[in-house]
Amino acid sequence: MRAFGNGKVRKTAYGKVSSKPSPPVKVLGAWAYKVEGSPRRKRRESIKTLKMLLQYDIAKLPAFHGRSRFVNIVVDTPKASPYKLKYEAETGIFRLHKALPLGMVFPFNFGFVPRTLGEDGDALDVLIINDYIMPTGAVVLGQLISVLEATQRQEGHTQRNDRLIAIPIGLASRKPMQPVVEFNSALKKAIADFFVKYNELQGRTFRLIRYSGPLQANRVVRRNLSPKGRT
Secondary structure, three states: OOOOOOOOOOOOOOOOOOOOOOOOOOOOOEEEEEEOOHHHHHHHHHHHHHHHHHHHHHHHHOOOOOOOEEEEEEEEOOOOOEEEEEEEEOOOOEEEEEEEEEEOOOOOEEEEEEEOOOOOOOOOEEOOOOOOOOOOOOOOEEEEEEEEEEEEEEEEEEEEEOOEEEEEEEEOOEEEOOOOOOOHHHHHHHOOOOOOOOOOOOOOOOEEEEEHHHHHHHHHHOOOEEEOOOO
């Protein structure tokens, strides 16, 4: 039995007739209707629905996962990428924002905590310390282990631009994903040096204040929670 969006009653291949409209289908928390009609119309409506759902999912994600201490992290730039991607809430796409200088890549997966708003006007940045590449758009459960507290100066204006540090957590096990990368003093220095150089090449001065532990990292997230946030 098949119902058509124009309201007309037509016979199906099985000889049955239906005058009822297609029932709504609940997908990822949003209501959408089955799309019937020409292949072109189906494709157009499917793309429109997919964009709506992508926008809905990321925009509505809370900063913290349920009542746990874990945060939701949306990956925008995968590890080893020679470019920076940035999520556009208006269109629901990840746009290629800028290319890094020749030979320079992101040392780890990079993303943001939804529903947060930092002093720079963007969602809080997170560096995910792990040994493998995660795809753009993946939502990762993260345990905050540190925060790189820093200032950023450009054109005479100085502002805070902290970087959260997290490790990925298995959704089912609620344990750190293996293998765990040791967050030692050598790695801390390498990460700070990366951000200093990354900002320097964009005409900004990045100055490390200190590394703080997980309690301060959680305070930073809670202090920057926003009802809508900005990605």
